[in-house]
Amino acid sequence: xxxxxxxxxxxxxxxxxxxxxxxxxxxxxxxxxxxxxxxxxxxxxxxxxxxxxxxxxxxxxxxxxxxxxxxxxxxxxxxxxxxxxxxxxxxxxxxxxxxxxxxxxxxxxxxxxxxxxxxxx
Amino acid sequence: xxxxxxxxxxxxxxxxxxxxxxxxxxxxxxxxxxxxxxxxxxxxxxxxxxxxxxxxxxxxxxxxxxxxxxxxxxxxxxxxxxxxxxxxxxxxxxxxxxxxxxxxxxxxxxxxxxxxxxxxx
DNA sequence: CCAATAAGTAACCATTAGGTTACTTATTTA
DNA sequence: TAAATAAGTAACCTAATGGTTACTTATTGG
Numbered sequence: 001x002x003x004x005x006x007x008x009x010x011x012x013x014x015x016x017x018x019x020x021x022x023x024x025x026x027x028x029x030x031x032x033x034x035x036x037x038x039x040x041x042x043x044x045x046x047x048x049x050x051x052x053x054x055x056x057x058x059x060x061x062x063x064x065x066x067x068x069x070x071x072x073x074x075x076x077x078x079x080x081x082x083x084x085x086x087x088x089x090x091x092x093x094x095x096x097x098x099x100x101x102x103x104x105x106x107x108x109x110x111x112x113x114x115x116x117x118x119x120x121x
Numbered sequence: 122x123x124x125x126x127x128x129x130x131x132x133x134x135x136x137x138x139x140x141x142x143x144x145x146x147x148x149x150x151x152x153x154x155x156x157x158x159x160x161x162x163x164x165x166x167x168x169x170x171x172x173x174x175x176x177x178x179x180x181x182x183x184x185x186x187x188x189x190x191x192x193x194x195x196x197x198x199x200x201x202x203x204x205x206x207x208x209x210x211x212x213x214x215x216x217x218x219x220x221x222x223x224x225x226x227x228x229x230x231x232x233x234x235x236x237x238x239x240x241x242x
Numbered sequence: 243c244c245a246a247t248a249a250g251t252a253a254c255c256a257t258t259a260g261g262t263t264a265c266t267t268a269t270t271t272a
Numbered sequence: 273t274a275a276a277t278a279a280g281t282a283a284c285c286t287a288a289t290g291g292t293t294a295c296t297t298a299t300t301g302g
Contacts, residue, residue, distance in 0.1 A: 003137040014131035015260085016124040026213065034278055046261050048280080053259090067269040067278045075213050078206055085203050092147065092196050136290085155248055167291055169250080174289095188248045188299040 001080050005057075009077045012057035017042065018050045022073055025060055030070040122201050126178075130198045133178035138163065139171045143194055146181055151191040 001009070012018055017040060024036050033044070033051060040047055051071070054060040061074045122130070133139055138161060145157050154165070154172060161168055172192070175181040182195045 003140075006140070007135050007137060010131050010135035011259095014128050014135055016128060017260095019124075019127070032278070042260085043262065044279090045263085045281095049260070064279090067267095069279070073213070075210050078210060079214050082203060082206050082210075085199055089196050089199060089203075092194070093200050132289095138290095153248070163290085164292065165249090166251095166293085170290070185249090188297095190249070 001077065005077075006081075009057045009059065009081070012053045012059055015050065015053075017047075018054055021047070021050055022054065022059060025071045026073040026075075029072050032068050032070060122198065126198075127202075130178045130180065130202065133174045133180055136171065136174075138168070139175055142168070142171055142175065143180060146192045147194040147196075150193050153189050153191060 020039070021036065024039060025031060028035075033048060037044055037047060051060065055062060058074055058077055061072050062069045063072070064070075141160070142157065145160060146152060149156075154169060158165055158168060172181065176183060179195055179198055182193050183190045184193070185191075
């Protein structure tokens with residue numbers, strides 16, 4: 001995956017409606033847009049635009065048949081990113097296990113104390 | 122991580138300047154924005170805005186000291202996503218190994234043939 | 243003290259994202 | 273064949289992104 005493709009995939013993932021759409025497609029392979037529409041609060045066209053973003057990112061693949069367009073999740077881009085991170089951050093993560101535990105439990109990262117030592121000017 | 126946080130993290134990742142910034146900070150912990158500026162083609166303010174996006178996503182943490190602001194990578198959000206994907210897609214990925222190999226080698230996903238059986242109308 | 247330096251703010255601009263309604267096309271099926 | 277249905281296009285709107293220049297603080301070092 002080149003940088004442009006990474007942009008596209010991450011941007012596609014950066015929206016909860018799209019992530020939900022991915023989840024639904026993963027759970028119901030071959031479903032169509034109209035079938036999924038009831039799960040969302042947005043218009044069909046709005047949802048179709050989200051779908052197009054996922055198609056552009058190759059996160060969903062479509063195989064049009066007649067007037068219907070069955071949808072399938074393609075997890076390959078996710079897997080490629082997953083694998084890259086595994087290599088890239090293995091050591092980093094190993095050394096950060098303590099902080100990770102803390103962050104998971106508290107929903108906050110400890111080191112983010114911006115030490116305002118300038119208060120009195 | 123809630124949905125809003127996921128939006129923020131993925132959006133932060135969806136830009137190659139920001140990913141490069143993360144990489145540089147990971148490689149040089151404690152560096153400052155000005156030091157990294159030479160690596161980019163954009164203005165300092167432009168880069169600072171990218172940095173702010175990373176800070177908002179908790180992918181970078183800053184600990185201001187005097188007039189400098191040393192920067193550090195925080196890989197925790199990446200690790201959380203990584204772990205979630207591991208659980209969520211383990212079976213899916215296991216069943217898709219063949220397609221994965223193909224996609225990696227050809228830079229394309231095989232199933233994306235949109236079979237235009239409607240040509241003659 | 244004062245000049246150099248690191249960072250931060252404000253205001254602006256062009257493009258993209260995320261959504262809408264209205265209309266069109268293609269395919270089934272009663 | 274005609275109505276119902278699934279999908280697609282066009283045009284529009286608002287807000288957010290990604291960038292700029294000009295100016296302001298705050299801190300440090302000579």
